[in-house]
Amino acid sequence: MNSKSQELADLFLAGNEDQALHLVQTYLEKHTKDELYQLVLTPAMYWIGELWEKNIITVADEHLATAICDFVVSVTEVRRPVQSLQKKKAMVLGPEGEDHYIGLKMVASLLKENGWEVQYLGPNLPLDAAIDSADRWKPDVIALSAALAYRLPVLKKYAEAFIALDFKPTVVLGGRAVSMANLPVSDTEGIIIVKDLDQLKNWIQSGKEPDNDFSISFG
Ligand code: B12
Incomplete structure (x- = not known):
């Protein structure tokens, strides 16, 4: 260290x-x-x-x-007033059972710094409530985080529910469990695996998906 x-x-x-x-x-x-x-x-x-x-x-x-x-x-964190109606919107949350949220706050902060409008919904959000909120706000991106390896199946369940929504948000998955499991790039359309804040920043600024070596189906 x-x-x-x-x-x-x-x-x-x-x-x-x-x-x-x-x-x-x-x-x-x-x-x-x-x-x-x-x-x-x-x-x-x-x-x-x-x-x-x-x-x-x-x-x-x-x-x-x-x-x-x-x-x-x-x-x-910078909290600037919304300046344009064109802003991209991101919803940031942890799935049910997940209590770790410092990483999520960092993700929310970086998105805001890059001009996104962000709804930070915190950790441990039940899927129904998340879907309801997403349906009302229609974010371009839903970012999810998991710290513990045994949370990966729940993350997958949330990701699949979100990409099935009519307005087709992009789902970004990250967190300690995701990077430690060394999940490769997802070839499920609409799901992106992002291993750290560098990759997130690159993706935000260039729109280029992280290339994590090889590609298999998520799950
Ligand atoms: C603080 C803490 C807690 C707090 C969390 C409070 C909070 N406000 O977040 C509390 C006390 C609640 C807690 C509980 C538990 N914890 Co805990 N916790 C930690 C600790 C010490 C720090 C977590 C943290 O803030 N890290 C700093 C952040 C910034 O790191 P991060 O989350 O990885 O995020 C980074 C990246 O992953 C990335 N990122 C994160 N999310 C996302 C999302 C996207 C979309 C993207 C792109 C990137 C991204 O960005 C961040 C920037 O670098 C960790 C140690 C560790 N190694 O993390 C243990 C740790 C994660 N916990 C652990 C454990 C075991 C638990 C418990 C099971 C303990 C228990 N017996 O109850 C429970 C489980 C709670 C639950 N149901 O989720 C273990 C997990 C071990 C394992 N086998 O996986 C760890 C590793 C501690 C250890 N060394 O044993 N914990």
Whole structure:
């Protein structure tokens, strides 16, 4: 892990919100937000996960660290008023049972930074409610995230339900479970597998789907 991530993880665990925010804001003077998210915050949280797994820190320590990480991600988000009716729309959510949402917030933030209109619906959203909301708002894209490998079948169920909608949204799948399972590029029309924020940014800016080496049917 790099020294910035280490420093930040220590501040998170010490509950030092002010210093954590200061570090992040200083970093952003010379780096982009996706660098902050992917190169600093993600490794810091993964490190905290390892300490938790090894019982070196308690669940309370992990909750404190997560709350401060959540706070700094929120502070770094830009909220600009909608400037054009042409804006692309994205709905961002985690499927039922999924409690991890920091990655989702980063995805929502990057989409907004690139001029998209975003509805961030958070984690653990039942499929019926998600479908109902999508039907009313008709997003161009629905982005889904899963952190745990056993969530992949639920992700697939959601993705298939969304691509069957009349207005044919593109479904973007990501998250730790997706990148660790090393899911290849999907050849199911309308479903895109995106492994990290770099790939997401490329796709947002160029419209070119990530080329994850080979292609098989999703599921
Ligand atoms: C914080 C945390 C929690 C918090 C989550 C709170 C919250 N607000 O999110 C709580 C306490 C709820 C929690 C619960 C659990 N957790 Co947890 N958790 C973590 C921890 C420490 C950090 C998660 C995080 O924020 N990471 C940082 C974010 C930024 O990373 P990310 O989600 O991967 O997102 C990045 C990319 O994947 C990508 N991305 C994410 N989503 C998407 C979506 C799209 C469309 C795209 C393009 C990209 C993308 O962008 C991000 C930027 O890099 C991780 C450690 C880890 N390695 O992640 C464990 C971890 C994921 N949890 C773990 C476990 C086991 C659990 C529990 C099962 C524990 C339990 N026994 O109850 C439960 C399951 C809860 C559930 N039902 O979902 C394990 C999973 C192990 C495994 N085998 O898979 C981990 C790895 C910890 C560990 N090392 O053991 N957890």
